[in-house]
Amino acid sequence: MASESHIQIAPSVLAADFARLGQQVKDATEAGADLIHVDIMDGRFVPNISFGEVVVDAVRRSTHLPLNIHLMIQEPDRLLPSFMKADSDQIIVHAEACGHLHRTVSYVKEAGRQIGVAINPGTPVSAIEEVLQFLDIVLVMTVNPGYGGQSFIPAALDKIKRLRRIIEENAYAAQIEVDGGIKADHTAQDSVRAGSTILVAGTAIFNVQESVSQAMTRMRTSIRGLNAGD
Ligand code: DX5
Ligand code: ZN
Numbered sequence: 001m002a003s004e005s006h007i008q009i010a011p012s013v014l015a016a017d018f019a020r021l022g023q024q025v026k027d028a029t030e031a032g033a034d035l036i037h038v039d040i041m042d043g044r045f046v047p048n049i050s051f052g053e054v055v056v057d058a059v060r061r062s063t064h065l066p067l068n069i070h071l072m073i074q075e076p077d078r079l080l081p082s083f084m085k086a087d088s089d090q091i092i093v094h095a096e097a098c099g100h101l102h103r104t105v106s107y108v109k110e111a112g113r114q115i116g117v118a119i120n121p122g123t124p125v126s127a128i129e130e131v132l133q134f135l136d137i138v139l140v141m142t143v144n145p146g147y148g149g150q151s152f153i154p155a156a157l158d159k160i161k162r163l164r165r166i167i168e169e170n171a172y173a174a175q176i177e178v179d180g181g182i183k184a185d186h187t188a189q190d191s192v193r194a195g196s197t198i199l200v201a202g203t204a205i206f207n208v209q210e211s212v213s214q215a216m217t218r219m220r221t222s223i224r225g226l227n228a229g230d
Contacts, residue, residue, distance in 0.1 A: 007228060008034035008198045009219055010068050010177070011212070013059060014050060015148045015202035021055070024206060025062040031216035035068040035090070037179070037200045040083070045074040045097045046146035053082045066090055068137075068198070070118065070179065072145050073097060077104055084111050092116035092139050092177075095127045105131050116177065120144060121153050125163055135174040137198065138163060142191070143180030148202040152181030157194045164195030164229050176228075184215070184222035195229040 011033050016024040025036060038059055041050040050072075060067060069083055070092045077098075084091060091108045095117050098104045108115040116137030117128050121144055128138060140160050143150040160176055167174055177198035178191040188199055205215045 006197055007192055007223055007226075009205075009216065010035040010037040010198055010200045011205040011216075012037040012039055012148065012179070012200050012202035013206070014039040015206040017206070021058060022062040024212065025059055027212035028205065028216070029063045029065055031213040032220070033065060033205075033216065035198070036063055036065050037068045037070060037202075039070050039202075040073060041146065042073040045094065046072045048146045053085075056083065057085075066114075068092065068116075068177075068200075070139065070200075071097075075099060077107070080104070080107065080111075084108070084113050090114040090116055090137060092118050092137060094118045094120070094145075096120055096123055101128075102131055105134050109134065118145075118179070119159075121156055125159060125166070129166070132166065132174060133170065133172055135172075137177050138167075138174050139177040139179055140196070141180055142178050142182065142187075145180070150181055152183075152187040154190075157190055160191065160194035160196055167195075168229075184218040188219060188222050189226060192223050192226045192228055193230050197228045199223075 011028040039050050041048045043049040068090045074097050076093045091113050105115050114136040116139050118139035120141050142152050142156040176196045178196045179200035182188050182199050182201045183204045
């Protein structure tokens with residue numbers, strides 16, 4: 001069982017104020033974020049376009065934290081080299097977007113980066129079972145990807161529990177990350193209890209109601225004392 005100290009919070013810069021992106025990333029870093037989650041959307045795999053490599057470089061220059069790069073890109077292979085340039089990156093591809101998932105996973109690992117694979121709410125665990133043993137991260141989408149500020153889909157909790165069981169039974173190393181609709185409430189708590197150890201949060205961390213530091217404190221407090229998989 002992972003302990004509370006192993007639960008990582010990854011603010012998603014998609015919800016940040018892009019007019020002062022560097023400062024917002026610094027605020028999240030100072031407030032105790034563990035990772036910075038960076039959402040790349042191509043307008044094909046998901047209906048929205050976010051930003052590309054130059055913005056990732058700007059985020060890289062604003063923090064020493066690992067970048068948790070979530071590629072919502074159809075056939076990501078052609079763009080992987082440019083997103084793997086920065087040090088200590090975690091690269092996450094979508095199972096649904098890869099024609100040859102095993103090849104893509106191997107490529108990122110051989111390049112010395114951590115590899116994660118994401119699955120949408122409508123995608124079964126079986127879509128990643130054959131590569132699970134090689135993964136550092138499985139990202140369970142708790143909304144349909146493409147936009148911040150959507151509502152958490154509770155049915156994802158059962159998927160997280162099943163994934164957790166498979167990972168434990170086989171002593172695999174993969175961490176379970178959740179992304180979408182995570183707030184400082186039951187959504188964060190239920191995700192941790194189900195077995196997640198990385199919580200992505202966009203609008204819950206970057207919003208006009210409170211400072212990044214206040215938001216991070218509320219998120220940490222909401223999961224205090226909980227263990228992954230309880
Ligand atoms: C959604 C993105 C998320 C998004 C989460 O497609 O992958 O990372 O930023 O935003 P919130 O936390 O507001 O749901
Ligand atoms: Zn994301």
